[in-house]
Amino acid sequence: MKIIQNFTDYHEKTPLALSIGMFDGVHLGHQSIIRKLNAISEKKNLESAVLTFWPHPRTIFNPNDDLKLLNTLDEKTYLLQKNGIRHLFLKEFDEAFRNLNGEEFVRQILVKKLNVKHLIVGYDHTFGKNKSGDFSLLRKMSDECGFKVEQVEAVDFHEKHISSTQIRNALAVGNVKEANEMLGYIYSVSGKVIDGKKIGRTIGYPTANISSDPLKLLPKKGAYIVEVFVKNRKYKGMLSIGTNPTVNGNSLSTEVYILDFNEDIYGEEISVNFRDFLHEEIKFENIEKLIERLDEDKKLTDNFIF
Known part of the structure; x- marks a missing residue:
């Protein structure tokens, strides 16, 4: 072209x-x-x-x-x-x-x-x-x-x-399935993996922090089931968009936990495809409750048919 x-x-x-x-x-x-x-x-x-x-x-x-x-x-x-x-x-x-x-x-x-x-x-x-x-x-x-x-x-x-506005509205409420149907393909976000606070690794859920284009629309805050593409390989992942309220975070971040993956990918360009909405952003009483929910999300992600 x-x-x-x-x-x-x-x-x-x-x-x-x-x-x-x-x-x-x-x-x-x-x-x-x-x-x-x-x-x-x-x-x-x-x-x-x-x-x-x-x-x-x-x-x-x-x-x-x-x-x-x-x-x-x-x-x-x-x-x-x-x-x-x-x-x-x-x-x-x-x-x-x-x-x-x-x-x-x-x-x-x-x-x-x-x-x-x-x-x-x-x-x-x-x-x-x-x-x-x-x-x-x-x-x-x-x-x-x-x-x-x-x-x-x-x-x-x-x-x-179908219009761009209707799709933006669907993403704004976390309805990625409906957005994907109107798009005719799966909505994705790409970006470089950058340093985060590294809290996830201390609780058994290390995440990759994605720095995406500031003009790119992110879906509603919450947790999602995603496909993750790293170095031309595809993995299952659970992604969070939010401020990490359980640990008193205050800045918006996009973080993905990649299942069955243990590599250093800082500086790598990765992309995620949004497949389903798991739940709203939650402020848990303590870290233990957070881990319980992450365990549950992991099971749902692992069992999701891509």
Whole structure:
């Protein structure tokens, strides 16, 4: 997949089949758009392309909004490539760009700069300053500007449209199973193993402290059953997101106990797949009660069918 940033070095005139959006999560709704895009590009001998924005426009409009994303940029790039996209345009949502109205965006960007011949948009897609562009405008301009446009219907889950917001909401309450169903794959978090307080090793449960991307959304505080990937090997694990209230912790950490594992992995990059929610974060009366619960969680994790 070819990655083009800000159009600066893009001077090709390759005719494109394009879709536009944040594609945060590259969930089942996005995948439906991509399948349509790939089918059109193959049928019409066009290159498939996605135009997305980095950083997220909400961080520009609402700089105080502590927005967390389903995908890091690397994750989103990987998922789009995996789904068959040939060109990825990463556009910074700068002042000049955000001031383009819908019609200017179509003429200057889609037609003149990118040579779009077929455009696929989602059911609720809007664009341009003050959301002045929509499917109705695209349909009106398509004949004059020499491109075709199609709108893809929403994909539903439990009678609701799948969206990045719905998935964030599911993760915010610890419902990783529902989030995974809407994503069409298993939600994961990656990061380097860093030094922690090393309390776990004193009670028989040494954990790997994961330093993840600060923009990456972590599920709700609590304990989870996870798959852990270390040095291309897969293990079962029990992961905790929280502040370790039993030992009077006060900073948020993501720690994973890896079953049947005893290696020094400080500095290693690891990733975890969230498979099930075990329980809320608990402040136990004492360390003994904590160990009892860890023993119980370990049994549940060991017996979990991956």
